[in-house]
Amino acid sequence: MKHPMHAISRLLLPASAALFALAPAALAQAEGAKKSEEPKRSWTVRADRIYTATGQVIENGFVAVVDGRITAIGPAGPGAEDGLRVAAITPGLIDLSPAIDLGTNSVEQSDEVTPNVRVADALDPFALAFERALRSGVTTVLCSPPDDNVVGGLSVVLQTGGAATIAERTLKADAVLRGAFGSQPSRRNSPAFLRPRDFFNRRPTTRMGVEWEWRKAFYDAVVARQDKDAAFPGVEQLHAVMDGKLPLMVHANATQDVRTAIYLKEEFNLPRMILDQSSEAWKEPEMLVRSGAAVVLPPFAWTGRVGADGGFHAWNTAATLDELGVTFAFSGRDGLDVDDRLAMQPGYAIRGGLSFESALRAVTVTPAQLLGVDDVVGTIEVGKRADLVLWSGKPFDFTSSVVGVLLNGELVVDPR
Amino acid sequence: MIERLLTATALFAVLAATPTSAATPTVGLALRGESNGAAGSDAARTETARVETGSERPVAVETEAPPTAPPTAARELVALRADVVHLGDGRSVEGATVLLENGRVRAVGKDLAVPEGTPVQVLKGHLAPGFVLANSYLLPGNERFDSTRAFLPDASIVHAFRADTEGLSKALRAGVTTVLLSPAENNVVGGRTAVVKTAGKRVLSPGAHLSVSLSTAAVDDRRYPTSFSGLIAELRQQLVAGEGAYGEVKGGKLPLLVYARDRHQVVRAVELGREFGIRGVLVGASLAGEQLALLKESGWTVVFDTPGAGASERMLDAMAAYAAGGAPFAFSYSSADDLRFAAAQLLRRGVSPDVLMRALTSGGANAAGVGANVGRLERGLDGDMVLWSGHPLELTSSPRAVYVDGALVHRAPQIPGAAH
Structure with a gap:
């Protein structure tokens, strides 16, 4: 559930941004605040294999995320967004x-x-x-x-x-x-x-x-x-x-x-x-x-x-x-x-x-x-939070590494 | 108009309102008992003259009166005109006049019409409100920290206030006229803070806040509570019960002074405040600039400890970001030298001098809950002022004279051979 503070801060932001114009350090702060207030939470990620942790593995599939939730998973479907294609996806x-x-x-x-x-x-x-x-x-x-x-x-x-x-x-x-x-x-x-x-x-x-x-x-x-x-x-x-x-x-x-x-x-x-x-x-x-x-x-x-x-x-x-x-x-x-x-x-x-x-x-x-x-x-299923790990190869292999992370739909580690 | 230098190195130039006053040799340095046609008693004049001619002992003038007695200032009107007058709200006015009545400010303005017969002193330099520090480490440690119990809601630090200490007169000589005395952060609840003047024994507030510590010092693993978990649980329980001081806190009558140094401690304070609808000041939150949005929304005021010479770049950057961010803040007093050095460090990072002057005067007064008494040069407020040789934040400037409640309580000594 979203805290009411989010809404309040968003209202305050334009006014405070004007005040920040005084110093470069403060300006950076304001930009940082803006970024953390409004992160992009909708993505389409493709992978050679999607390990859903429900017993299912999807070959050459996609996971669609809207507003932080998983909205669609499948083998066929939309193309990867802006090069968001990796070797494998697991749940967070x-x-x-x-x-x-x-x-x-x-x-x-x-x-x-x-x-x-x-x-x-x-x-x-x-x-x-x-x-x-x-x-x-x-x-x-x-x-x-x-x-x-x-x-x-x-x-x-x-x-x-x-x-x-x-x-x-x-x-x-x-x-x-x-x-x-x-x-x-x-x-x-x-x-x-x-x-x-x-x-x-x-x-x-x-x-x-x-x-x-x-x-x-x-x-x-x-x-x-x-x-x-x-x-x-x-x-x-x-x-x-x-x-x-x-x-x-x-x-x-x-x-x-x-x-x-x-x-x-x-x-x-x-x-x-x-x-x-x-x-x-x-x-x-x-x-x-x-x-x-x-x-x-x-x-x-x-x-x-x-x-x-x-x-x-x-x-x-x-x-x-x-x-x-x-x-x-x-x-x-x-x-x-x-x-x-x-x-x-x-x-x-x-x-x-x-x-x-x-x-x-x-x-x-x-x-x-x-x-x-x-x-x-815990799993990649429609309706769950989009906590996803993007891997460079087969998950847990010694030669594979975590290259991307989505947390609640936000791309906190970008594989690109 | 006759202008006369009283001593070879004096900064004080007296511009007599009428030619007759020029004949009074002591005019201009003491406000007590002086006016145009009617000078004070001979005794007062003698005392004034002694200070005037460069006493070797620039000590604070103290009265024997109890703290609640009226100030020592003259009852009549006095006007001071300076090259620059800082109002305490961040603004300053060139060539303005401050009119004092009974030790309080009656009016401030550039072309102020003063009542006829009012002596007008013309001062060279910047006249600013005395600095007000919303926390201090002036009292000895064993007076601030009671190790017998972690929670002392009924204690009051005012009982530890002793006016004639070297620490207070040193603060006075550095241009600080009001300080907040606080219990130490080793107690979870240390008792009530007090706000006092650095001269004249006056207690402005015997209980400005309830002092609460959320810092690491409060979670001593030799007594309860040993953890932040236990500390927060106990505070919540006390606030829910709402007995005594906790009830005053909950009812909004008594703000909190919270020691919160690390960022997670600040978050804890803000969340506790949100839960119970309480606010106050956060002491020592040196990285508050990294939590600006949270703090602006929360309504707390940060009281920064003065960063010493070894302060990290990150801390100074965060302080500068906070200062420039428009949220209210003030400073703690640890030593006379640190205070303006801290301001200089922030000036170097682009913080406006007006913002810093505000923090050191009305900002500190508001944080200490005495904004209606001190911190600004405005009608009705106490005549607590410092005459600086230049801009107060310029490190080469020095306080030349300090007035508390309209009375001259300190005058900087003249150092032979030095150019002031």
Whole structure:
């Protein structure tokens, strides 16, 4: 939905443009403002192959975009506009774990459990990471609080470009509740004994403590269902997780953390769980399949070990999950390929035995479904937002690159 | 008409309205107790004469009266004519006269007819309103920052105001007559700001804004809140509840002074303001020029910290773009030297001197909520003025005399051998 500010600014523009004529710097500013107010959002793009992520591949086809929406797709049709012809088109990529935040300023550490705190209030729309993601074909991201808390708070789905406020970039507010297992939430804490008094003299200091905090939070939420006086800040969010209205996304990298997360899911009957950075989830195939939890895989690392917990990440992890029928997505996070973090992951997984189609789904439609935004983004279909990636060759091939990006119909990276 | 130089190097030339006044040796430098036929008491004259002949101690004149007492200026009419008079709204008039009555401006004009018997002083140089700074770092850090609690809506910085400090008299000597005192940005809510004069102990406003910090300093990871998420959530909750100062903020009675340095902090402030229909000033938003459209639409005023010698090109370009963009702005006071150096840096980038003069006078006064008292030379406003040896923004100019509430409170010392 368009913010009313757009309309107001547009009305103000002619008057302010006259004032800008005073200085060259200001003039450039005015032109910049005009450009961002009224971008062209209607295009016709042609490609040798269009990968729609619905299972369909269109050879020598076109995608027509009007006012930011996809209006027509097909093999025959209009010619490409102004040389807008590329080797391939895919939907815009979606990263569920890009780790775009303001560090510890994005997680409220005054309490270990803060389910009602919103990371949307602690993001920088000007962060270079957004621009970098956008240029590598990532058009939608889920931004979450860093994993310094047990329950960190509410994550937000954002488009990676456009207006320079978080509010105007939001595709879905309060999309998932974010938390963490493993060593991350306890790493700064220490017992008070024989140490200087400190804010971080507190639980949890171990994995056991982290698990205890999780169970206590949900136990308290269960109690609060019966006893209104037992309510606490964030209980609504925990209830929403228990009722399946809000997905719970937890960082669980190593096997023991995956197991702890699934035990929690089963003990408190949490319908929608997303295991983030779970490179070792495949080590518990039965539990994983039984639980129905989805998995977000970390980016590949040359050492085979990922993240602070050093979970093993094999080339064939994605292929194994695919065979098990587990829902999974890729993430860019702290990937080695700093300018192509997410876009490189499907290629590595394909080398590990994953099919192209499954790899494509894992960066487009699957993450869209997990976030509940698949009615808007994630595939190339008529009526969806025109978030498109234009490729120089077959997507995810090592020799191919992202040469163009449309974000909500705006050609933010021009292939010409 | 007899023109007489009072000292060999004096800038003040006295043009007596009548030949009789020329016989009064002290006329022209002190407004107190002077007029044509009826000079002040001998004591006053002696005091004036001492200042007149080049005192080595150019200190601010202070009264023993409480802050609310009337100004020290003479009760009768006085007129000052200068080569150029800056009005404070960006305009300036050559050869204009300022007529003061009881320490306040009664009229300003080029061919102003002054009532008969009014002493007219003719001053060489530019007469401008005293600078008004909508934020300052004058008070000691431990007076501005209360580390016991992050939220202090009931605090008031006016209790930390001490008039006889070197910082204030230094500001006065640099041509600053009014400053805003603010709580530090380490507190999320630091309390009420205060607006004071740099001479005369007068408090213009004991609570111009509620000081709120959205900067990184406010999210200390040794106490609640440690994050912007927690900070915004708590502020929202307090504003929704609307108790005490928060209620005044919500009702539009008390504007906010918000520390917002990075661009995302500015966005957060604007969004919070939009949500609750509140406005105020943004302190330290050095890249506001890159968010001009957002800020113009929002109605906030930016108070720039003076960029020092090491300021980045990007920051200066952004400040220049903002200044040229027509949105209101003002400056913080950090040191006497930085202020006009900052203006010079922006002048070099093409910002008009009129725009900068406005920001330093009425712009600062409006941002500080005292635009009806100071910042312009206009009927009814306080006679706070600075006589500059040349254009106030010319770095080679210097303040030669400072008047607060119509009284001469500082006169620049004569340096032997120096050409002023």
